[in-house]
Amino acid sequence: MELKSWWIYICLLGLSILLLAGCGAEEAVAPTVSATPTIAVAAATASIAPTVAPTEVATSAPTATPTVASVAVAEDTSADWVNVASVEGDLYIRGNPNAPIRLLDYSDFL
Amino acid sequence: MLRVEPEILANYVAKGTVKLAFSHVLDHGKPSMLAHRAAECAGSQDPMAFWRMHDLLFERQDRLWEADPYGMVQFASELGLDGVAFEACLDDPAIAEKVQRMDQARRDLGIRSRPSFVANDQLVQGALAYATFVDFLDGLLGK
Numbered sequence: 001m002e003l004k005s006w007w008i009y010i011c012l013l014g015l016s017i018l019l020l021a022g023c024g025a026e027e028a029v030a031p032t033v034s035a036t037p038t039i040a041v042a043a044a045t046a047s048i049a050p051t052v053a054p055t056e057v058a059t060s061a062p063t064a065t066p067t068v069a070s071v072a073v074a075e076d077t078s079a080d081w082v083n084v085a086s087v088e089g090d091l092y093i094r095g096n097p098n099a100p101i102r103l104l105d106y107s108d109f110l
Numbered sequence: 111m112l113r114v115e116p117e118i119l120a121n122y123v124a125k126g127t128v129k130l131a132f133s134h135v136l137d138h139g140k141p142s143m144l145a146h147r148a149a150e151c152a153g154s155q156d157p158m159a160f161w162r163m164h165d166l167l168f169e170r171q172d173r174l175w176e177a178d179p180y181g182m183v184q185f186a187s188e189l190g191l192d193g194v195a196f197e198a199c200l201d202d203p204a205i206a207e208k209v210q211r212m213d214q215a216r217r218d219l220g221i222r223s224r225p226s227f228v229a230n231d232q233l234v235q236g237a238l239a240y241a242t243f244v245d246f247l248d249g250l251l252g253k
Contacts, residue, residue: 073251076126082119085157088131090212092153092160094119095129101122101250104131104228105112106216109145109167110138110174 073100112225114240118247127251132164135224136213138175144200145174146209148182151199155191162189 081095088097091104112118115130122128134146145167153160166185167174173181179200186196199205216226219233226235229250238246 073127077124079126080124081126081129082124083158085161087153087157090208091131091133092149092157092164093129093131094158094161095123096126097129099123099127099129101128101229101247102131103112103118103128103247104133105115106133106135106221106226106228107112107224108135108137108142109149109164110142110171 112227113237114243117240118243121244122247128247132160133216134209134212135216135221136209137224141174141177143206143209144177144179144182147200147205148185150205150209151182151196151202152186152189152191154199154205155195159189159191 076096076098079096081099084095084097086093086097093102118128118130123130132149134149136142136146149160149163149167152163163185166189170185179197182200183193183197187193221233221235223235225237226233228234229246234246
């Protein structure tokens with residue numbers, strides 16, 4: 001009878017060790033999940049490749065870090081800027097003519 | 111057109127912190143030239159008409175390969191523009207010259223891939239996710 005109890009204790013102990021090892025393995029996987037944003041950026045870059053003209057050189061990766069000093073700017077909702085247009089030299093402008101950022105899009109319609 | 115343009119319009123242009131500008135890129139010969147002339151001719155009647163034609167041309171992008179001047183006049187008519195003045199403008203060599211000059215200017219700047227844009231004085235090339243755009247623009251705005 002005593003010998004049987006010892007075996008039950010040993011089995012329970014073994015089972016506990018296995019469960020703890022299982023939890024530890026799950027924690028070790030977590031850092032891989034945090035790498036997802038990098039994969040997302042790579043996918044976005046690849047999706048643009050077909051639109052690049054065959055005669056032109058595609059860039060390797062987007063660059064998006066401002067390199068100039070920036071100044072905090074207040075929003076101005078005094079007008080319906082989306083429907084305001086003006087002209088600056090050769091360029092047609094959409095939005096607040098005094099907006100601190102001009103986003104110039106180089107694009108073909110096709 | 112920037113893939114994320116609708117979000118930029120809603121979240122930055124509408125708030126007066128970003129203004130959009132457009133510069134012509136002629137990647138596909140005559141069909142490209144005709145579409146850019148149409149945008150310029152819409153703009154010559156009203157600057158906002160340039161943007162309405164810009165939006166319409168991108169919306170009907172698949173039809174532009176086979177488009178002729180008559181098709182562009184129909185687009186102008188849909189936008190409520192003066193068809194006679196628009197047609198005369200399409201034939202104006204000064205418009206074609208302006209489009210070609212702007213295309214040459216971007217080549218001279220070394221801009222040869224799409225999408226490309228310049229935010230103030232910074233050239234950015236490649237397709238950015240909207241979240242990346244937010245970081246970039248907010249950085250420039252000092253947010």
